Amino acid sequence: MPFCPECGEEIEALRKVISTQVTFEFFLNNLGRGFYGEQISDPEDPHDPNYGSFQCPECGEELPLDTDKKAEAFLRGELPSA
């Protein structure tokens, strides 16, 4: 298994952190009260390689893995871990 370049711990799995921002419409209804309407953005998809960042589960440092493919290679020990 690879080692974290930041803390040196052996890593079995990475953490992928994605934005959890969700946007809703906010309306006035016919009684003049505000209410929430449709959700107008979806949370980012954890499978979308363009989103998110990988972190070490031990120290929480972000690792220089910008794609799922690099993360896979890292976990296979194919990328230098230091």
Ligand SMILES: [Zn+2]
């Ligand atoms: Zn670490």
